[in-house]
Amino acid sequence: MTKPMELGDIKEGSYMMIDGSPCKVVEVEKSKPGKHGSAKVRVVGIDIFTGAKKSYVGPSESKIEVPIIEKGSAQVVNISGNVVQLMDLQTFQTIDAEYMEEDIKSRIQPGQEVEYWKVLDKVKIVRIKS
Numbered sequence: 568m569t570k571p572m573e574l575g576d577i578k579e580g581s582y583m584m585i586d587g588s589p590c591k592v593v594e595v596e597k598s599k600p601g602k603h604g605s606a607k608v609r610v611v612g613i614d615i616f617t618g619a620k621k622s623y624v625g626p627s628e629s630k631i632e633v634p635i636i637e638k639g640s641a642q643v644v645n646i647s648g649n650v651v652q653l654m655d656l657q658t659f660q661t662i663d664a665e666y667m668e669e670d671i672k673s674r675i676q677p678g679q680e681v682e683y684w685k686v687l688d689k690v691k692i693v694r695i696k697s
Contacts, residue, residue: 568635574608575627582634585621588614589634589686616666616691637685643677664690
């Protein structure tokens, strides 16, 4: 799920959709309006699932999509290759997560409590809770 927002209102540290992928905004550059045009905004973002750097340029009044990030806590039930099966601690629903950083992938074990983000039907393990 996403919600619309004006490109001119985006700030560093927020999230937006670039080329159909949810990205964390790491750089925002605004130019002044010219004689015959409107102000332009250049945004650089990092894809939250792949880590790829993406950029977007558009007029400041143009509409962009902002992803809605659902955050939750879960317990690791099973690890099978690249897929980690999680059980949400509030709804007791099982969730399959494929995306995580390498340092988390090397330390994750069944029974641990983790924090996850669900964005556009994809699940990413963000951190392992102590």
